[in-house]
Amino acid sequence: MGLPVLSCVIGMIPEKLIERLKRIGLDETIYDSRTKKCVLSREHVDLEKVPWYEHAYFLEENNDGNTKGVSKGSFIFDPVSIVPCLALAPKKEDRILDMCAAPGTKTFILSFLTNNEAKIVANDISRQRVKRLRFNVEKFHLSVDVWNKSGRKIYEKFDRILLDAPCSGEGMVNKSEKLFKHWSEKRVKDLAKKQKRLVKHAYSILNPGGTLVYSTCTFEREENEKVIEFLLEKTDAKLDDINVKINHIPGITDSTKQCMRIYPEHNQTGGFFVAKIMKF
Ligand SMILES: C[S@@+](CC[C@H](N)C(=O)[O-])C[C@H]1O[C@@H](n2cnc3c(N)ncnc32)[C@H](O)[C@@H]1O
Incomplete structure (x- = not known):
């Protein structure tokens, strides 16, 4: 049996990060978690189903995709990534923007959800x-246009926008060593500024009647609820319920209760934050 992950990373976790986790009721044992991986398939696969999406199947540990019904070279990812895509509820008639898309996990899922027809x-x-995004788009024959610019330089209008924002990555328990090396309070602050600019711009290019999903893989209130509160204050944006059956807790400020906080211990996935925003 392998050693628990925490034994590898203990001592590496910045004190300030531990303090900040404590403030929201978490502690460093979240980095002790093991996360599961999944694949998507419309045909039945002889594996356990992911409870929150009928066409997703958990891979067994050490399985690199060589399972009956799972073709070699399948796209393998953390099943929590499906949540923001389901929240967006994309339809094939929609014009959809995945604003911060590389390396393309959620682009792949959005294409799957729309039968590659949107x-x-x-x-x-x-x-x-x-480059990695293009590679994946080509490898999986996704009918997707790839753009390479700042999301804030996009002026076309869209019906559905996914803003899977650049963040401090505290929820990526499997990548914790790399995360701890780059983590600092200043970085959290700088990212929050960037996220506010991006979310405000994303909302401005959303068609009336459209949906914007904001997501991050961090636990930071500044990068999650505070960004959403900023958008609600500065615009006429409204939050909507997220109908995805995954274990979670609600957003942790009064005006963000409709958001989802997904912690590693809830479903054996990475940590995630998701907000669903409507424009009327
Ligand atoms: C969390 S990652 C995206 C992961 C991706 N959605 C997926 O599922 O594979 C955040 C991405 O935001 C990109 N990014 C940062 N600032 C950006 C900006 N101003 N406009 C567009 N993309 C940006 C980064 O290069 C990074 O690839």
């Missing part, structure tokens, strides 16, 4: 990461 633009600011 008009999807997958954008990312990073030239390097866009």
